[in-house]
Amino acid sequence: MKFFRKHFYHFFFSFLFISYISYSLIVYFIGSGKYQKTLNTQALAGQLIWQQNNCQSCHQIYGLGGYMGPDLTNIMSDKNKGELYAKIIIRSGTQKMPKIDLNEEQIDQLIAFLKQVDESGKSGVNPENINYFGNYSLAQNSYE
Amino acid sequence: MNRVSFYLLRFSLILLITALCVGVAAAFVFFDTGFFNQFLPFYKLRPIHVTASIFWILTAAQGGVIYYLNDYYKLEHKQTLLIKASYFLWLLSIILILISFLSGKFGGREYWEFPPILAIPILLSWALFAIHFFKIILKNKGKKPVYIWMWSTGVVFFLLTYIEANLWQIPWFRENVIRDITVQWKANGAIVGSWNQLVYGTAFYLMAKIGEDENSAFNKKSFFFYFLGLTNLIFNWGHHTYNVPAATWVRDVSYVISMTEWILLINIMQNFKSKISEAKKFLNIIPYRFLLASEAWVFLNLILAILMSIPAINIYTHGTHITVAHAMGATIGINTMILFASLFFIFSKRDSNFSLINNKTITIFFWSANIALLFFWAALILAGITKGYYMVSLSQTFETAMQHVKPYLFIFSITGTILAFSLLVLSIVLLRAKIFSNNKA
Numbered sequence: 240m241k242f243f244r245k246h247f248y249h250f251f252f253s254f255l256f257i258s259y260i261s262y263s264l265i266v267y268f269i270g271s272g273k274y275q276k277t278l279n280t281q282a283l284a285g286q287l288i289w290q291q292n293n294c295q296s297c298h299q300i301y302g303l304g305g306y307m308g309p310d311l312t313n314i315m316s317d318k319n320k321g322e323l324y325a326k327i328i329i330r331s332g333t334q335k336m337p338k339i340d341l342n343e344e345q346i347d348q349l350i351a352f353l354k355q356v357d358e359s360g361k362s363g364v365n366p367e368n369i370n371y372f373g374n375y376s377l378a379q380n381s382y383e
Numbered sequence: 384m385n386r387v388s389f390y391l392l393r394f395s396l397i398l399l400i401t402a403l404c405v406g407v408a409a410a411f412v413f414f415d416t417g418f419f420n421q422f423l424p425f426y427k428l429r430p431i432h433v434t435a436s437i438f439w440i441l442t443a444a445q446g447g448v449i450y451y452l453n454d455y456y457k458l459e460h461k462q463t464l465l466i467k468a469s470y471f472l473w474l475l476s477i478i479l480i481l482i483s484f485l486s487g488k489f490g491g492r493e494y495w496e497f498p499p500i501l502a503i504p505i506l507l508s509w510a511l512f513a514i515h516f517f518k519i520i521l522k523n524k525g526k527k528p529v530y531i532w533m534w535s536t537g538v539v540f541f542l543l544t545y546i547e548a549n550l551w552q553i554p555w556f557r558e559n560v561i562r563d564i565t566v567q568w569k570a571n572g573a574i575v576g577s578w579n580q581l582v583y584g585t586a587f588y589l590m591a592k593i594g595e596d597e598n599s600a601f602n603k604k605s606f607f608f609y610f611l612g613l614t615n616l617i618f619n620w621g622h623h624t625y626n627v628p629a630a631t632w633v634r635d636v637s638y639v640i641s642m643t644e645w646i647l648l649i650n651i652m653q654n655f656k657s658k659i660s661e662a663k664k665f666l667n668i669i670p671y672r673f674l675l676a677s678e679a680w681v682f683l684n685l686i687l688a689i690l691m692s693i694p695a696i697n698i699y700t701h702g703t704h705i706t707v708a709h710a711m712g713a714t715i716g717i718n719t720m721i722l723f724a725s726l727f728f729i730f731s732k733r734d735s736n737f738s739l740i741n742n743k744t745i746t747i748f749f750w751s752a753n754i755a756l757l758f759f760w761a762a763l764i765l766a767g768i769t770k771g772y773y774m775v776s777l778s779q780t781f782e783t784a785m786q787h788v789k790p791y792l793f794i795f796s797i798t799g800t801i802l803a804f805s806l807l808v809l810s811i812v813l814l815r816a817k818i819f820s821n822n823k824a
């Protein structure tokens with residue numbers, strides 16, 4: 240008991256350290272819940288193109304990224320926008336968005352990535368979902 | 384003497400100056416994007432700014448820790464091969480990172496947008512630093528003050544969380560969009576928690592020195608807050624991804640843990656009176672002033688952070704400039720202020736005249752930096768509230784929202800310029816201190 244008291248801080252640190260490792264593993268393996276769909280090869284290539292051209296410095300996915308341009312999580316399913324519209328913008332840029340040097344294959348890969356991001360859920364949360372505790376839950380798209 | 388710590392501290396100031404100049408440019412891009420796109424587009428400016436900012440914090444913290452450890456254990460200030468190699472790798476990788484940004488080479492994730500191969504020398508450099516650090520710690524037995532616990536935690540957890548931030552390179556992590564985003568922001572949140580351990584540890588050390596009160600570094604309350612910080616590092620990163628449809632408990636755990644931050648807030652309020660009398664005693668000491676400023680910023684940023692951690696509020700603030708207010712409010716108001724305290728503390732030990740000669744300049748720009756920061760921070764919050772209101776409550780388009788956000792971004796840019804100028808002057812004062820000559824106090 241005396242030993243325990245003397246080294247209490249070490250024990251408590253070890254406890255937290257083990258919690259860190261365990262919680263990390265839990266998050267890695269079951270944190271995505273029912274969502275089990277994986278990106279196909281084309282989308283995986285698109286994801287890297289997204290990073291290599293630093294689209295995230297101006298755009299957000301699920302609200303994460305830079306704030307110069309709009310969130311692109313659900314641009315593919317947007318009735319007024321969608322694939323063709325996105326392609327045109329990516330191909331030629333706008334007054335604010337620089338034209339980025341990409342060939343058609345790379346643009347298709349980017350689009351494939353954005354489509355699968357879109358299928359994973361909605362970026363915005365409807366204020367109606369908020370519950371008594373100031374929390375909310377989100378419907379999960381479940382896929383095989 | 385251990386020259387490496389001084390090299391690190393000076394290099395950190397160069398990084399800060401880079402971050403400031405590029406940050407100001409990035410802010411003005413919002414007003415004429417087309418113009419900037421021709422030669423320095425936002426997608427280059429933002430990563431240069433953010434990376435230089437983060438490495439300013441890490442480098443200044445690291446340099447300080449190496450110096451204080453020598454001081455604490457009364458070691459010969461000898462430079463070992465280990466720490467020299469670590470410094471060399473660190474310098475080299477940061478320079479390579481900046482070059483790759485300028486030449487338009489990216490490939491990483493947010494905050495670490497450089498080509499991922501450069502993560503290797505960064506990690507290696509940190510590992511060498513960690514070995515140096517623990518060689519000293521483990522050689523010296525006996526009860527350790529809380530700041531040594533905090534530094535140890537920061538050193539270890541930066542290594543772990545930085546590896547975690549690179550897990551996306553393994554396809555299994557990035558092929559599931561939800562897992563990918565969750566793990567990435569778990570890591571990013573915890574990395575910030577790690578450098579905070581280094582920086583807060585430094586603040587603790589300085590306060591113990593200035594107040595000549597070593598006991599405070601051993602008492603139970605200090606350890607309680609240290610463990611509270613560590614708990615938050617481990618579990619409280621979920622507010623970055625509340626809106627991501629991951630398993631519900633990811634959000635719940637984070638929400639519950641983040642509410643423990645009320646304890647911190649209440650503690651600050653309880654100590655308010657004793658703070659005032661402490662301030663009266665030490666206000667003429669320059670490092671103390673910066674520490675006091677950092678405490679005021681802890682208070683303000685804590686309120687913002689607690690509010691943002693409530694999911695019902697987060698849905699309006701997420702993805703807006705409130706996030707930027709949260710990030711820069713903390714990195715400038717808290718981290719930068721503490722690191723300035725640390726730099727002024729160390730440099731005036733090395734060059735006893737420099738803070739006397741520059742006392743007036745330091746006082747003026749200390750105040751202008753903090754006042755400008757207040758307006759800068761508030762403008763970002765207002766910009767964020769405006770965007771959240773137009774986009775979430777009124778379901779307006781991004782273009783419409785940004786039209787209404789613009790005036791606040793204008794205030795942000797102007798006050799940001801004043802802030803940058805003030806911090807620049809303070810950095811130059813520090814760079815001109817004669818830390819290598821031997822006129823020790």
Ligand code: HEM
Nearest residue numbers: 305306307406407409410436706707710714715719799803
């Ligand atoms: C010590 C000084 C500074 C530090 C440590 C710092 C740190 C940061 C960090 C961490 C971010 C990322 C924020 C996020 O992802 O939410 C950021 C973004 C940014 N900072 Fe700073 N910053 C500093 C000074 C400045 C100054 C003086 C300006 C000039 C007005 C500035 C302008 C910006 C801009 C425009 C962004 C990008 C925001 C966006 O994406 O819309 N920063 N800074």
